[in-house]
Amino acid sequence: MTSIDLTGRKAMVTGGAQGLGEGMAQALAAAGARVMIADVQKSGAQTAEALGAGHGFVRLDVTDDASWEQAIAAAVDHLGGLDILVNNAGIEITSLITELDPADVRKMLEVNVLGTALGLKHGLRTMRPGGAAGNGGTIINVASVAATIAFPAIAVYSATKSAVDRLTRVAAMEAGKLGYGVRINCIYPGLVPTAMGAGLANDVASIGLFESPEAAVGAVVELTPSGRLGQVDDMADAVVFLASDAAKFVNGVGLPVDGGMGM
Incomplete structure (x- = not known):
């Protein structure tokens, strides 16, 4: 989405080593933002290198509070601030309800729900007045069309992505009431x-x-x-839009990017 200019913005994308996160990082960089890729996979370093000079990589386990604190601090230090956070990291483990493995359920809850919640926690602390960046900004969470439809064998994944939607809306209300200057939205990729x-x-x-x-x-x-x-660039374009001033009065919503599947 080259028509949107994010020059001067500083962004962090979780799960940015590959897939949707990589595409989102590329689109943000193409729009002019400096990007920190945060991922548990070390290959994120190569992904960041491919973006060019000024971008970076930091290892992040989204389920760990201390890892978030360290990664956010590294992003602020490397980029000189932070005003865009994309909570993209997530996992999907397919299973019929009758065959659920509790370990798989816990893993999806920890990565998709706890990981997003901790991202909101540390993103807001960093962007709010008095924070390490302190100039406000925007947080974009990645939910899924699975939160809006009943597709078989992804019950727990769907539940976690529904939770991402609720986290988004409550966080937006809190940020607004407390004067943080941070917009919070989510997208529902198809x-x-x-x-x-x-x-x-x-x-x-x-x-x-x-x-x-x-x-x-x-x-x-x-x-x-x-x-x-859907294509990766469909989702990436939506993230660039929500990160931009073109969406300055878009707050606390879920944006379907699913070709109408979840209507």
């Missing part, structure tokens, strides 16, 4: 053929819900008025 999206198609076919991964993808497309899967 199915995108990243490694996670392809994995879901394979998984729902392997447990017998669809004849093949291709049939699963076809079912998603059939439910989508736009008649196609």
Whole structure:
């Protein structure tokens, strides 16, 4: 989305080493922002290097409070501030409800819900008056179309992404009431053929819900008025928009970027 200028902005993207997060980091950088990729995967360093000079990487375990504190401090130090935080890191583990593994449930709750909550905590502390950056900004959480539809075999993932929506709205209200100067929104991506999206198609076919991964993808497309899967740049463009002054009066909402699937 080259028509939006984010020159001078400082952004941090969690889960930015690959997939949607990588695309979001690339789009923010292309719009002029300096970007810190925060990821538990060390390959995030190569992703940041590919963005060019001025960008950076920091290791972040989104489920760990101390890791957040260190990563945010590193981002502020490297970038010279922070006014955009994208809470993108997330995982999806496919399972029928009758076959749920408690360990998998806990993992999704920790990464998707706790990880987002801690991102909000440390993002707001950093951006609010008196914080390490202290000039306000915007936080963009990544939910999912799964929060708005009933698709089989992703019950817990859907529940965690519904929680991201609620966290977004309550955090926006708190930030507004307390005068933090931080807008908080989320997006609902549709199915995108990243490694996670392809994995879901394979998984729902392997447990017998669809004849093949291709049939699963076809079912998603059939439910989508736009008649196609989402692309990484569709989601990245939405993040750039929400991070920009073009969205300066957009606050506390969930933006569907799903081709109409969740309508």
